[in-house]
Amino acid sequence: MSGEAAAGGGGEANGVQPNVTIYINNLNEKIKLEALKKSLNAVFSQFGKIIEVLAFKTLKHKGQAWVVFEDVASATEALKRMQDFPFYDKPMKIQYAKTKSDVVAKADGTFVPREKRKRNDEKPEKKQKREQHHDVNQAGVGMHAYPGAYGAPPLSQLPFGAGPKVMMPEIIVPNNILFVQELPHDATALMLQMFFCQYPGFKEVRMIEAKPGIAFVEYGDEGQATAAMNLLQGFKIKENPMRITYAKK
DNA sequence: AGCACA
Secondary structure, three states: OOOOOOOOOOOOOOOOOOOOEEEEEOOOOOOOHHHHHHHHHHHHHHHOOEEEEEEOOOHHHOOOEEEEEOOHHHHHHHHHHHOOOEEOOEEOEEEEOOOOOHHHHHHHOOOOOOOOOOOOOOOOOOOOOOOOOOOOOOOOOOOOOOOOOOOOOOOOOOOOOOOOOOOOOOOOOOOOEEEEEOOOOOOOHHHHHHHHOOOOOEEEEEEOOOOOOOEEEEEOOHHHHHHHHHHHOOOEOOOOEOEEEEOOO
């Protein structure tokens, strides 16, 4: 009679034991794999060293990814802190992976090259293509142009004091250049680049010598800038969440 | 919904 864990779909203990690898689903399936993996890497590296990020585009594995950490503590922290984090507009659902990742098994010495694999994982049946639309936004992601367009803030990552106070809404003009504020004063362009360069369309980071704590980050177009902004909004480089808006034109 | 190792 050990207690019951489920508190109504929240997902604490799923009967799966802690693992250095976390399994993520409910990911936005419109995002291209490469961008997705890089973004996951960017968002999760704050919890510890990441060994590998895996994601696949097969029907059976769309919208899912595995992030392999170096240690269980990092995975646990990531699981807890990033649960329901709005990622490309969808709350991530995170669990521990059910099995050990190959990369870990290889380090273990317990790796067995897949022999007991099911052979029917390929189903070339229905190959219908539906083209009711052109690809909506394969590359751009940025359907919305508002920085506050998140779902529900997961934790204290989001800086805005969304209190009852009503503010005069500023007119937001999208720009391929982002304006980043509230950075640690010793942040360097190189440091910022590590975060911002991981999103498609990244061009450069510019800092102003005379004004510590701010930076401009340029992307190829507004959609790319928007995607990066939404993913990094409120992200903590050191300990304070950074604030990202579009640069003024 | 869906737990793999292009």
